[in-house]
Amino acid sequence: GESVGLHLPTLSVQEGDNSIINCAYSNSASDYFIWYKQESGKGPQFIIDIRSNMDKRQGQRVTVLLNKTVKHLSLQIAATQPGDSAVYFCAENGSGNTGKLIFGQGTTLQVKP
Amino acid sequence: DVKVTQSSRYLVKRTGEKVFLECVQDMDHENMFWYRQDPGLGLRLIYFSYDVKMKEKGDIPEGYSVSREKKERFSLILESASTNQTSMYLCASTSRGGFSTDTQYFGPGTRLTVL
Numbered sequence: 001g002e003s004v005g006l007h008l009p010t011l012s013v014q015e016g017d018n019s020i021i022n023c024a025y026s027n028s029a030s031d032y033f034i035w036y037k038q039e040s041g042k043g044p045q046f047i048i049d050i051r052s053n054m055d056k057r058q059g060q061r062v063t064v065l066l067n068k069t070v071k072h073l074s075l076q077i078a079a080t081q082p083g084d085s086a087v088y089f090c091a092e093n094g095s096g097n098t099g100k101l102i103f104g105q106g107t108t109l110q111v112k113p
Numbered sequence: 114d115v116k117v118t119q120s121s122r123y124l125v126k127r128t129g130e131k132v133f134l135e136c137v138q139d140m141d142h143e144n145m146f147w148y149r150q151d152p153g154l155g156l157r158l159i160y161f162s163y164d165v166k167m168k169e170k171g172d173i174p175e176g177y178s179v180s181r182e183k184k185e186r187f188s189l190i191l192e193s194a195s196t197n198q199t200s201m202y203l204c205a206s207t208s209r210g211g212f213s214t215d216t217q218y219f220g221p222g223t224r225l226t227v228l
Binding site for chain 1: 117146161216217221
């Protein structure tokens with residue numbers, strides 16, 4: 001079945017270091033991917049997205065990389081700050097234009113001062 | 114900026130009560146979604162709606178119903194609350210067209226406790 005997974009449940013990094021959060025997806029028909037950030041007690045917040053016709057997309061301090069060959073998605077956060085501590089989810093749109101998303105379980109990012 | 118609001122951040126109800134969770138979005142989005150989020154289970158889709166008065170079952174619709182009388186408002190109803198419905202409930206919305214068709218924007222969530 002369809003699934004979107006993250007490789008590590010928890011990632012701990014030092015403040016100022018770069019963080020890389022990984023995600024594997026299984027549906028080769030997915031052509032749209034999103035990264036969300038969820039802070040404790042809040043709803044998921046959109047960070048960045050990427051379409052399958054791109055390999056890389058950059059935002060402010062964040063970069064998303066897409067490797068369609070191995071169905072892998074990653075989120076890179078430059079100069080990680082304490083405010084980046086949160087759970088990060090990847091999501092894919094799956095097959096068909098349903099408007100629904102398939103979400104991964106999430107990776108908890110802990111930033112050590 | 115897209116804004117999705119939910120009527121309550123925290124709610125405590127008793128078993129058997131009827132519970133209404135309200136969600137409002139201000140971006141004229143066609144699609145709206147209700148999820149529940151539980152530790153270890155991630156986000157699970159309860160119901161979604163493509164348009165006014167239209168609804169579709171998600172992955173876990175049992176024990177829930179929804180109402181969409183106006184485009185901006187999507188309500189989740191627990192007809193008779195049970196303790197296993199204690200959860201974080203998240204509403205989301207998305208537009209139907211354009212590059213960001215599938216980006217879902219979430220509300221802040223309602224933490225529901227059923228005693």
